[in-house]
Amino acid sequence: xxxxxxxxxxxxxxxxxxxxxxxxxxxDAEALAERLFNHPDWLEVxxxxxxxxxxxRQAELRTGLSAAQNLAILQAVPASLLPxxxxxxxxxxxxxxxxxxxxxxxxxxxxIDWLEQHQSFWRFFSGKVVSARxxxxxxEPDIYRYLLVSFDLKAKECLxxxxxxxxxxxxxxxxxxxxxxxxxxxxxxxxxxxxxxxx
Numbered sequence: 001x002x003x004x005x006x007x008x009x010x011x012x013x014x015x016x017x018x019x020x021x022x023x024x025x026x027x028d029a030e031a032l033a034e035r036l037f038n039h040p041d042w043l044e045v046x047x048x049x050x051x052x053x054x055x056x057r058q059a060e061l062r063t064g065l066s067a068a069q070n071l072a073i074l075q076a077v078p079a080s081l082l083p084x085x086x087x088x089x090x091x092x093x094x095x096x097x098x099x100x101x102x103x104x105x106x107x108x109x110x111x112i113d114w115l116e117q118h119q120s121f122w123r124f125f126s127g128k129v130v131s132a133r134x135x136x137x138x139x140e141p142d143i144y145r146y147l148l149v150s151f152d153l154k155a156k157e158c159l160x161x162x163x164x165x166x167x168x169x170x171x172x173x174x175x176x177x178x179x180x181x182x183x184x185x186x187x188x189x190x191x192x193x194x195x196x197x198x199x
Contacts, residue, residue: 002153003094003196004171006138006162007105010181011091012081012115019080023073024065035062036073045074045108048132052110078114086184088121090191095124097197103128104147104160106137127151138162139170148174159196161187 008014016037021029036042036059044050056071063070095101101124105112112130116122129147136143148155155175162168168178179194181187191197 001196002100002102002158004102004104004147004158004160005091006167006181007103007107007115008081009163010161011087011103011121012083014081019076020073022080023076024069032063036070043137046106046131047137048109048135075110078111081111081115083119083121084184090184090188091121091124094191094197099196101125102147102151104138104143106131108132138164138167141170141174144171144174144176
């Protein structure tokens, strides 16, 4: 059986306010993070259709920062994506139990490149589909179909774990099992309850 994991806020941290604060200081970090990241431009970075440099220039008016300051924040994102040790242990256990693991993530080029170069948890994964590389994004049905076809998976033999209910619902609409992630403890408990893992 195949288990498919989202990355941000599931396997690795994703905290825009902390990222902004690390570059600009804590003052106004929450408002700045909202203006910078909660915007269609960031989705286009994840889709692979907008560069970080272009986004930094386009964000000047809404953030009140220079393009260089915006870029410094955007370039701080990849190194902030730190693995959750409890999730890495869980992934290792699932791999050891014989499950085939995949990643399905909305993520820009810089972030996935960084994770591939700096993290070792990839050894437990048999493959990954990343939005920027395929120009598709969750919850669009095509990215789930792309993953199933690419790795010759049957929807009914898969479980998809994501922190976004909308992304999980999109997978379920295609016949893929779904689990909404809140934290590693809950995830482990549900996997045991559903028979994917033995305590």
